[in-house]
Amino acid sequence: MKNNIRVERAIKNITQAELAEQVDVSRQTINSIESNKYVPSTLLALKIARIFNKPVELIFMLEESDEKIKKR
Numbered sequence: 001m002k003n004n005i006r007v008e009r010a011i012k013n014i015t016q017a018e019l020a021e022q023v024d025v026s027r028q029t030i031n032s033i034e035s036n037k038y039v040p041s042t043l044l045a046l047k048i049a050r051i052f053n054k055p056v057e058l059i060f061m062l063e064e065s066d067e068k069i070k071k072r
Contacts, residue, residue, distance in 0.1 A: 001060055002063055003034065003060045004044060004058075006052075016030040016031055017030075019048070019051060023044060023047040026058075040060075
């Protein structure tokens, strides 16, 4: 999963620490999400999207490898 949190933070002019405080996680968590090392929970993704006042789909995007659906 890709995200554009870094871009959205720049637009809103907030630091990782400020975003982290607003969504009640550590700065390291925000850093890990931005670096694509950690996929946030649905709850955290929704909180982050709300901070930027955008739909979650504009903050987090599936990559091609994420989009494969297993058929039964």
